[in-house]
Amino acid sequence: MAEEKRVRHILSLSGGKDSAALAIYLRDRVPEMEYIFSDTQKELPETYEYLDRISSYLGQSVVRLNADVGFDHWYEMYGGMIPSNHRRWCTRALKLKPFEQYCGDQEVVNYVGLRADEDRTGYISHKPNIKAVYPFREDGLVLRDIEEILRTSGVGMPPYTNWGRTRSGCYFCFYQQKIEWVRLKETHPDLYEKAKAYEKPFEKTGNFFTWSQGESLAELERPMRIEQIKREHVIRIERLAARKENATLAEVFAEADRTQELDEDEDQGCLVCQL
Template sequence: MKPTRHVLSLSGGKDSAALAIYMRDRIPNMEYIFSDTRKELPETYQYLESIEDYLGKRVHRLNADLGFDHWYDVYGGMIPSNHRRWCTKMLKLKPFEQHVGDDAVLNYVGLRADENRSGYISHKPNITPVYPFQEDGLRLPDIERILRDSGVGMPPYTKWGRSRSGCFFCFYQQKIEWVRLKETYPDLYEKAKGYEKPFEGSGNTFTWSERESLTELERPERMQAIKDEHERRRMAHERRGDHLTLAEVFARGDDEPEGDACLICTL
């Protein structure tokens, strides 16, 4: 009988990075994987290299030959959304399940003890999720400490206002994050706009951002309105004494799509 495999999926986010650091010496034979959609932010790849340096081990990249554009064509040009999460299924979950096959696997997930949410993870009977942070009572300050003490630090994309990992056009981005993407990577913003075209199955045009196209969102007056609203919310939290992190400020916004973000993409 094969021994049980220990697998930790990195997303490029702070929680999975901290978990990899936390588990490095506890599970020496841990496998680290990253499902590459080929649409990640440049900082995500940079962050993975920092994590690899700390671990002293290569993070195995999945999806080397089938990226987002392949499946976008397969689905007839339908942009994924909270209700059409084919991107998570085909680019994250399926490659992960193919990688582990039928082996018995413990899949380490970076949900913290201060989180009360679920998400999109594998339900194959041979894959058992494990939640070390919840089991050990680790909360957000602990994750920040782990990253700081290791020297890996927070994901570099947080410096310009992005709160989550995932594709640069992830539909879970808030309006303010689209504005920051436009300002920081105008070329990537233009590429994201290129996907917003009539869907051949119905003629309807799907958009990344809820209720408006990226062409509408990038109008100067609209971008300023989004910035003003974001600043108003931030100051309101500050006046109440809510000492929130960047991610927490975003999470309390009023333009977050319904449903839970995909754990395999964002942790």
């Protein structure tokens, strides 16, 4: 009799709240689940802390995947080109490729934490052996349900949300809002400096790229500019809160985050890195 083909079940944690909640939601339903994390080695320290917390809850280790070569190699290869929404080489090289290599050619069910209240599209692997499924969408779970799952499990929200960062991913991610850059500077000045160090004319080409649209981090950190960014952020949150009277704070921030991205990039962030 032919041996039955083994199907692997893989959930990729990003360090964000949705994939964490999905892991909790599925822990007892899919006991054979493999949990992975594609580590760019440019993550926030809080992300590693959160992964340890999730791993303890699951009673299972989270496999860390590393790309063959890291961010700095590709940065050099691309001629000092800082990635952006329109030049997003980092996701492919540092997140997707290690994931696909880990899956190999076996049949894989890939669990994705997209919620029922999101209109984004998730990563669909082009590899025919990887099938993406969306349990939150199928079961109609929205942001409030995800908050509840995290609260009742004791895992809680990602610790970087304590200082107002809304997204997982690299500390220098170009999807950050201006206010998040300000908070990064205030919370992790060393990481801000490291991000700033990438903003230099590339010696071989003279190209100069910035992480944040329209200004360098040296410009963004000027005291007057920081005050302006903070003021604008408060106005934005107040407006949104007034429009959404019964919304939780997390919903207001999620909306602020989403609308800011739409304003600035006409795109919706990096699903692979930030779900």
